[in-house]
């Protein structure tokens with residue numbers, strides 16, 4: 001299982017939902033006093049070549065990140081990149097869950113992304129035992145895995161590919177054979193709905209990076225689980241279901257009343273509820289947060305916790321532009337994100353807060369600063385406590401609707417390029433190493449667009465002005481400005 005990861009380089013992606021600044025928020029909303037992300041200790045189990053661990057380290061300079069993987073080649077590649085990016089707060093080590101070095105100590109956040117479903121049963125048990133042993137008392141673990149019922153579709157595709165590739169070995173030949181079979185099936189216009197569902201799934205598989213296809217779908221082991229099975233296994237290891245890493249998925253949005261009635265007839269239990277949501281949505285992948293079994297949880301979200309977070313939003317007002325300095329008209333206004341998530345409000349203080357977030361995007365605004373802005377817009381007649389209560393209520397709803405993001409600590413990012421722009425050192429090192437995507441300071445993956453961006457990014461070490469950048473790339477200053485603006489909006493530039 002492990003040697004395959006040294007055969008084909010994994011792309012080294014950042015996985016946004018694993019980041020402690022997001023996990024901290026979820027833990028606090030459910031009443032767990034999780035460690036502040038800014039100064040936490042993070043352990044990533046099965047970190048591969050460290051793409052995720054390195055990106056977390058560069059975004060949390062005050063945190064300590066340790067990545068463990070059994071594949072020496074992957075660890076060596078990640079270590080070279082960490083050195084090139086001069087990241088001193090991350091260590092990648094060759095090791096196994098079965099025999100983890102006791103001297104590593106305990107961790108506030110433990111991450112196992114894309115591991116649990118891809119290892120044999122004994123290793124799965126060792127992984128959960130390791131989580132229990134290494135996690136601090138108020139620690140939180142992130143474990144992702146393929147889920148049933150949706151993954152029956154994956155199983156269907158895997159079974160066909162396994163048969164088709166039964167005598168084929170080596171990554172290049174297996175990938176070529178897989179593409180040939182999938183492209184053939186996708187091109188057949190078989191009208192039955194069942195064939196169409198399979199075609200759409202194969203089309204999605206054809207769109208993913210070759211290394212992910214090879215390691216995830218063509219892997220020797222890829223075992224999905226029903227959510228309740230995963231939780232039972234976690235419980236056996238002294239762990240408890242805290243929440244799903246994306247609360248949007250844990251809500252009943254978009255399901256008809258009949259689903260709500262069925263849900264109401266079930267036992268009042270978060271695990272049962274989540275399991276039925278998987279049935280309703282035919283879910284195929286889960287990112288589950290676990291805490292220690294002894295941890296008391298509050299299932300109603302703690303709205304007051306919002307006041308300690310940094311807030312971000314990519315939402316923009318549809319239509320109306322803000323009247324600078326003037327009172328807000330009483331109209332309703334809708335704020336929509338680029339992905340199409342939206343909220344509508346006519347409250348001047350909420351609108352003022354949304355404008356402030358748009359102005360700071362992709363960076364964050366601390367709740368307290370947002371409250372100052374909202375209080376001014378609400379006018380002298382509105383008591384500050386009332387505005388604060390309304391603001392946290394609205395922000396929590398907007399977070400659940402994917403209109404705003406909440407962070408335990410602010411990403412070290414600037415929405416506007418300064419005179420001497422400085423890009424993330426990790427992104428510069430990844431660019432120099434021709435990585436397929438680079439990691440932003442928001443812990444997202446950014447694909448570079450064309451030769452100018454490839455040439456420009458490594459030069460952004462904070463010492464060059466526009467003239468020097470133009471000379472260094474052979475591009476006009478206008479073209480440099482446009483590229484820097486895109487870099488800033490993608491979260492690649494420091495403040």
Ligand SMILES: C[S@@+](CC[C@H](N)C(=O)[O-])C[C@H]1O[C@@H](n2cnc3c(N)ncnc32)[C@H](O)[C@@H]1O
Nearest residue numbers: 002005046047048069070071096097113114123
């Ligand atoms: C599917 S890859 C996921 C890599 C990375 N977390 C990601 O999502 O991009 C699974 C990783 O787990 C590692 N692994 C498998 N069994 C292990 C074990 N018993 N101890 C440590 N690492 C293991 C493999 O070497 C591999 O890098």
